[in-house]
Amino acid sequence: MLMKINDYYELAKNTLSEKRYIHSKNVASAAVRLAKKYGADPTKAEVAGILHDITKEYNLENQLQIIRSGGIILDDICKNSPQLLHAITGMVYCRDELGIADADILNAVRYHTTARANMSLLEKILFIADFISDERDYPDVDIMRAESEKSLEDGMLYGLGFVIPDLVHRKRAVHPDALAAFNELIFSLT
Ligand SMILES: [Fe+2]
Ligand SMILES: [Fe+2]
Structure with a gap:
């Protein structure tokens, strides 16, 4: 089943709370803008x-059901980090329910929370767009926005440099994909 872009907006509107629908619309706008700026497909x-957050409001049982039906084997970190599941189940939903076959779109959704090493342009763009969408108002969002205008790598580095210590302070596990993304960026600086 291939849908038009407006159908995806309609689906998101009907699936998500108003707050998260607004967030998703804003992430889509930010992603389009970044895609035009950095040469990805808008x-x-x-x-x-x-x-990207289409399954975020599903309960744990539904998330695990999607994981099973999608043939996904969870790693130990994801098993113990429910907040990471929606990126995986979002990917499975896009692939299996919506029939989206584009690997780049699927990977962008899949890695929008943890990031990973060797990200594509589109993957970086979605990761960053999720941080800088219009409704975001955490301290330093202006710095994150400015870094993202310099380059995608600067944006990624700032985003991961915020998220990894934040997880550490909150005594939450850091997914190895996030560390791999961070290390790759650090090595690219030298
Ligand atoms: Fe998300
Ligand atoms: Fe999000």
């Missing part, structure tokens, strides 16, 4: 943006 960026 349509793919918009699809990934509007759908």
Whole structure:
């Protein structure tokens, strides 16, 4: 089943709370803007943006059901970090329920929370767009926005440099994919 972009907005509107729908719309807009600026496909960026949190409000049981039906084997960190599951189940939902076959869109959704090493342009764009969407108002969001205008790598580095210590302070596990993304960025500086 292939849908038009407007159908994805409609789906997100009907699936998500108003707050998260607004967030998803804003992420889609930010992703389109970044795609145009950095030479990625704006349509793919918009699809990934509007759908990236599509399963975030599903309960744990539903998330695990999607994981099973999607044939996903969870690693130990994901097993113990429910907040990471929606990126995986979002990918499975896009692939299996919506029939989205584009690997880049699917990977962008899949890695929008942890990031990973060797990210594509689109993957970086969605990761960053999720941080800088219009409604975001955490301290330093302006710095994150400015870094993202310098380059995607600067944006990624700032985003991961915020998220990893934040997890440490809250005594939460850090997914190895996040560390791999961070280390790769650090090595690229030298
Ligand atoms: Fe998310
Ligand atoms: Fe999000």
